[in-house]
Amino acid sequence: MNEGLKGTEIVVKCLKEENIKHIFGFPGGSLIPLYNELYEETDVRNILVRHEQGAVHAADGYARASGNTGVCMATSGPGATNLITGLLNATMDSIPLVAFTGQVPTSAIGTDAFQEADTFGITMPITKHNFLVKSTDRLSWTIKGAFKIANTGRKGAVVIDLPNDVQQAASKEYHHGEVKFAGYNPNIVPNPLQLKRIAQKLIEAERPLILAGGGIIHANASEDLRLLAEYLGAGVATTLMGKGAIPENHPLSLGMVGMHGRLGANKMINSCDALLVIGCRFSDRTTGWGLESFAPEAIKIHCDIDSSELNKNIPVDFPLVGDASLVIRNLIKFIKKYEDVKKETNIWRKRVNQLHGMCEECETTKHKEDKLTPEVIIKTINNFLDENAIVTTEVGQNQMFAAHYYITKKPRQFISSGGLGTMGFGFPAAIGAKVAKPDNQVLDIAGDGSFLMVCQELATAVAEDIPVVVAVLNNSFLGMVRQWQELFWDKRYSGTKLGTIPDFVKLAESFGAYGERVENVGDVEKALKNAFDSGVVSVLDFKIESETNILPMIPPGGRVDEMIGVGRCQHR
């Protein structure tokens, strides 16, 4: 029994081998052994959150900012169930994450013991994979396998359920080297024949458009994407997850498509003759409705690392499985040979540049009126932050204002909950991002409703010295739902009025954080400066009008180019 390594020693040893330096966690009875192991540990640091949801979102933000696997842990029962939202959030956005959960001793499993939850069963449909470790002999194999699954192929969350006795028992079994699964061998190398056919179609196209999804960011393929777009003279539109895949100030960048995307980008989808979609899963928020008429004139090419996404939502002419970076590099190789390619797309390229210019003008010029609006605040943020700054968002109008107006120049610097749309993601994700990138400015563009769901993490940020800035676009409403009620439900604001509770400045101060209220346009920049200079986590309470809307948008049931509220778009 006393031979070999204890389970908890195995966990820490494996974490070190995976190069993990931070865990976001919260203890409990079933996790005391593991916390005990971390007590004197200096290479792997536990960051004590104040709610397990904060832990999983922080690990998620850490992973998005760094590309490395994020790690969190929670105790059995309520600790594990508090992770649920964040696990699905990470899996839906293909974020590499490993979560350790405590479990009652193996002998007690199935007896409805105190704080027993069927974590294995509950997390099965919301993770990429999960494990219940029944013997310490299997522990190192499981952990190494979990990290492999989380951060290869299409990435995602993996749960390791760790019974108390498995943590405490010792074992001589230790798996060295890579773990192999008979049924898991993600195919990342694209088929050369299909690549050649696709390259040919792209060369022939006169109006090529690239739709860039989060897969490009996960594959670190942004630089290559820009090159490909330049070779082709193709416009580049992105999904929410793809924001940052191309510098948004690049003349070929068209911005975000979809329900809350730019009119120009959406229209280009339906007027291009070749649509190259990479690392995107055609979510309904990207495609709108009426899918029969999505990109009706285009040859559709869809490249994704997950073959099950091909032909799932939209039937395409050329499906291709593969890692985005390999796909793009190989396409460039084929296309490079044709020097005259660029000429043929001249008119189209001009149109792309023109649309880019118009949106840029609209989104960067100063408003004449001096009302404090989300546009003005985010434009000021654009100018204030430096080029390495990371912006996270909550969910709602704040998120879509950020997606519209925040000009993202590099990958991994715009972090937002896409697939699940989780309110309360942005602040803990900002904490995680700051831990991963301590030298970068980190700012969460927040809504009052969302921030209140996770504001207890102010304690984490103060205690652990993680100085991020929360910019609350405070409209005293669950604004996005209210907007739908205004536009589509006769202004019946049922269940969406939050009022002016709480006083966010006092809330911040009570945690020892910096707080400041901003009511005038002229004070935005100064407040940002105060916050970043304060050296502690800060909350800026921007008082904005209650009934502002984020427009244009595709109304429910509308096609991708059928946007409403396009009044200010010059090119409509």
Added chain:
Amino acid sequence: MSTQIISVLVEDEAGSLTRMSGMFSRRGINIHSLTVSPSEKEGMSRMTIITTGDKREIERIEKQLNKIIEVVKVNMLDKNTSVVRDLCLLKVYADKENRAEIIEIANAFKSNIVDISIRTITLEISADPLDIDRFVETMKNYGIKELFRTGVTAISRDIEKKSGG
């Protein structure tokens, strides 16, 4: 819409059956039958799944199955080149008058008599599921007391390549 037989080789890990059936229900896929049995490979089981759908749906099911970590191999079996079997145990009401008639029909279907009581006959049949459907239909005329079917299992035929020519 067509019927598809899918044969899946899957690693024996705790929960792998739940993971597969969970995927079907979560993705709104209807399955007619699912059987699990040991395979020739140690530590692996074979599942046979019968489902219906159009070409795109069937393709979707194949890909989703392949995504499951424990799934080692997915075989889409063609009915025409596979041996397909279902086993049925059936207890039918029989009295003096019709007993001989029932036995005659059972023989015609190559069904075995496994038990006889004063009021019932119990029959066993292993056959292509469609043949069993027809058998069960016929037996309904006499009144079925109990019916059990194991679900379909299938294996591909090795088609020898013709030499020469």
